[in-house]
Amino acid sequence: MLRVSDLHAKVEEQEILKGVDLEVNAGEVHAVMGPNGSGKSTLAQVLAGREDYDVTAGSLELDGDDLQEMAPEERAHAGLFLAFQYPVEIPGVGNSYFLKAALNAIRKARGEDELDAMDFLQLLRKRAELVDVDEALLRRPVNEGFSGGEKKRNEILQMAVLEPRLAVLDETDSGLDIDALKTVAAGVNALRSEDRAFVVITHYQRLLNYIVPDHVHVLLDGRIVRSGGSELALELEEKGYTGLTNGSSGV
């Protein structure tokens, strides 16, 4: 589904990604771990199409299509979703209005009928219940004044409404209390299916107890330096990142 090969990317003239290889197949869950500043969010943002991040070498493909040729919205239409590490506050734009606009934009791009207000509201209520988002948050402006945990839940709500085929979750577990963590995991697990895939960026092995990954990767200084099964997360939890060096093989 997703194929990242030898990806190099610059931010503000500084090379952050220095040759990332990653292949994700439908039905799989991949975890990406790594120390602060190693480039995890950069990878996520590059996947979503952020324009001020320069891809200098390598390639990104979604279902064989070159992602670099696609605008951020086209990537979303193709089924890509990024849960931001730092969700953006948008004063003046109502949360549910925004979600309706997003869902209908995606449906329209796919040649499906747009949902009317009633149908959308029904869908939204169901999804909000699934990920335990308070209805009051739906009426407020997008993320404005939301607590850290509420912002993360709101990302998962968006994912649940938009039903992407490939979801990249950037530290969605950070800042969540233990109940919220379980709800978020339940939201992800409810979406898990044969034709969907997830890339879960996290610092904590704990999340991976609830969302059990098929593969775990360690990103260090812009490269994936180690990959393994879910047991790798446990090992990292125990030993930390020291001792891992560049140069080991990725997947």
Added chain:
Amino acid sequence: MTVVSGRSSAPWVDLYARRGGEPEVLRARRQEAIERFEAAGFPTARDEEWRQTNLGSLLRAAPAEASRRPLQGGEAARFLYPDCPRMVFVNGRYAPELSSPPRQVTAVALAEPGAGGDTEAILEHLGAYASGRASCSADAGVHPFAALNTGLFEDGAAIVIPDGAVVEPPLQVLWLNAPAAPATESGDGTPAVEVSFPRLLVIAGENSQVSVIETFAAVDPKAGGYFVCPVSEFVCGAGSVLHHTRLQADATDAFHLGFQHAQLERSASFDSSSLAFGGGLVRNDTVGLLDGEGSHCTLDGLYVIDGSQFVDNHMRVEHRQPHTTSHQLYKGVLDGRARSVFNGRIYVHQAAQKTDAKQTNRNLLLSKSALANSNPQLEIFADDVRCTHGSTIGRLDEEALFYLRSRGIESEQAHAMLVYAFARELVEKASHEPLRQDLEGRLLASLNGGGTR
């Protein structure tokens, strides 16, 4: 018509000379106003108050009397709110056949005699503020175009609300411009501009409540080449609550130099929203005179401009009495090569202790060549006051744009959503439903029709 050169006010004074047959008090006031205008001359960039307002293009035009053009049925209808009593003026002249004035209050056309018992009140107030006579502190000077209007207005509306009356729904005054098309040229090739001088006087009696909607519009938005020079005066009696909406949707190459003045007695409240979408060269001078203890004014505004439009809002709020409050919120959305000026002066007199004044001007630039100027000016002569002001000039939040797009929303729609979000509070505050829908529609239309985004 006389050739205009330099600071000459001659062609305008020529127009004045043709007037006649009015009550003596008005005649005298007109005379005084036109003399003031003549003495001050046409403002130039050397006048401090007009430094940022380039009137060159107006100066190069030859003023011509507004033409008399009968309107086709329906040409006015799209600017009207069906449930509102209304007075419609075409090129500054009352059009009774298009109007249905309110019954329970006095609403008369100035050119037509017969305001019943209110004639005296009307004559007392008409022009008493706008021409610099009773207005403002000494340094406010004369507003040249307010004086010009006082000298030259042909017609206008006077609305008198009796003490204690609560008027519903809002009253609408439509100032419709329908210049003879195509714009004529005077003999020597200078472009002629048809001039009209809309004049509104609203007197709100003690403890009365009323909403007035003023709409400035062009029958044909592409047939510009006219100059509208309106003055609106609001006299807010003790305890009255006056809401005012000023929708300016003139042709995009029209000149619009307006002046509005609100005089507030004890505990009166004046709440005004000024929304500018049209006009090529636009200037609005707004004066809020808090002349009674405990009075309050809200002066809000929005300008959404594109192309080579220029909009200048000059605000002057004077706190003259204790416990007076004023709130100003002006927002601008500028695209293309549009330019704006916001000049916000708050003047707190020594007697005006416990004044609470707040002023905010926020500008959103959508293009590289749009330009916004914002100049707050606080002059405070009382010591126990709270005055805050802030101005911002910014661009669309790129992170927010990316966030929206990453959810599948097309770039253009994402832009429009963010601009709408920026401006919405100023259109949504309108409480009259048809008005609010109209304003929302105009805002959306101006975003979607917007140039290169």
